[in-house]
Amino acid sequence: MEPILPEKVQELINKFAGEEVYLHMETTNGAYASHFNEKFFSAGAYIRNAKLTYEHGKIVGEGPFRVGLKLAIGWVYAEGLTHYGFDEDGHLLLAGHDFDGKLAVALEMGKTPFK
Numbered sequence: 001m002e003p004i005l006p007e008k009v010q011e012l013i014n015k016f017a018g019e020e021v022y023l024h025m026e027t028t029n030g031a032y033a034s035h036f037n038e039k040f041f042s043a044g045a046y047i048r049n050a051k052l053t054y055e056h057g058k059i060v061g062e063g064p065f066r067v068g069l070k071l072a073i074g075w076v077y078a079e080g081l082t083h084y085g086f087d088e089d090g091h092l093l094l095a096g097h098d099f100d101g102k103l104a105v106a107l108e109m110g111k112t113p114f115k
Contacts, residue, residue, distance in 0.1 A: 001085035013057035078107035
């Protein structure tokens, strides 16, 4: 994965607008860290292979970045994104890594379901 170039990522987001895509999104603040400190509050979210169509998408911020996808009846967004790339199936991968390089958030989309 490479550091996000907002103009490039915006082009990629635009390519999927108006088309049905499969979405993978997850967040974590260290779900497995609570075993090191029982007072650590762990939270996260996960969705995989949600099929949706967004009207338009937008990347904003100075970095880390936020990406929002406008749906017919609402929004999907992820913030804290730092890197982008593609997998072997051509899915667009957007990830946010914390200061230690650990994954904190992922927003991924493509024309085929995730394996």
